Amino acid sequence: MNFFNSALGKNITFVRPAYFIISGLSDIPHIKYYYIFLLFVYIASLLGNTVVMAVICLDHNLRTPKYIAVFNLAFVDLFGNSALVPKLLDIFLFNHRYIPYNDCLAFLFFCYTCLSMQALNLVALAYDRLIAIIFPLHYHVKMTHRFMLSLIASFWVLAITSTLIAVGLLTRLSFCKSVVINSYFCDHGQIYRLGCNDVTPNRVIAGLSSNIILWIPLVFIWASYCGIAYALSKNSTAKERVKAFKTCAAHLSLVAIYFLPLLITFTMSANIPPNARIINLSLTSVFPPMLNPIIYVLQTQEIKESVKKILKIRKLSKITVKKVIMK
Structure with a gap:
């Protein structure tokens, strides 16, 4: 295999397929019910995140740095x-399992x-x-506001740049063995493993990206809450600790929903059947965007008060319109 890779590199032969074939979830019985469930999840995500974004835009009291990040999270989820x-x-x-190369x-x-x-x-948010x-x-x-906007903008640049590098490195690969991707979407890892020439740069960027995008954020969030717990244990009363926990509850819920399934999947991947792994990863991709707005609406007092206020104003405006019409 090494000889073949080196020979292919010397000849500089690139074979770009016209399309890839997405094959994940194809052999699971009654899988159409899962797709109907995903459609429900998508509609709920669409409605929930739209509501959160609308509430933050309509209520001037929510124009704070924290809710700039919440608005961005709702936009990203949507x-x-x-x-x-x-x-x-x-x-x-x-x-429609055949997906053109550039579209993929x-x-x-x-x-x-x-x-x-x-x-x-x-x-x-942490x-x-x-x-x-x-x-x-x-x-x-x-x-x-300026700091939070700068922080989020820098995160966008980091996410876009790292993904562009990964996609750019895929374009140098030759696909002479197979074009079948055993996943539910155009998965970077599945694609570069199909390459016939040297995939070392792709493997390296995949490792760096997972550290920068997944593990470093998780370590930072864990360290930040360790710092919060230490500070509360030293200088606060029981009432202040309960209040602080309530302000962090929504964010901790989001962290658990996003990171725990990924940790379970990657740490136990050898013991998880391929189809179960694909379903778990697909749920990890689509489920948090549905739950995030629900968690923020239910656990964040400011958003609950804002929703009540907007609904009350709308109800009063309808009553006023009816009175005017009756007159």
């Missing part, structure tokens, strides 16, 4: 699920960029909670 789920349903429900790379780019931004956005609890008197000095 955009990410819109990039993934309709195409996934088109591939499997309507049996574009599909990969949008999906990976949004998945990366979800993890990085959780870092921004940092916001860290400053709010450890430095409450300096919060408005340290955590400004």
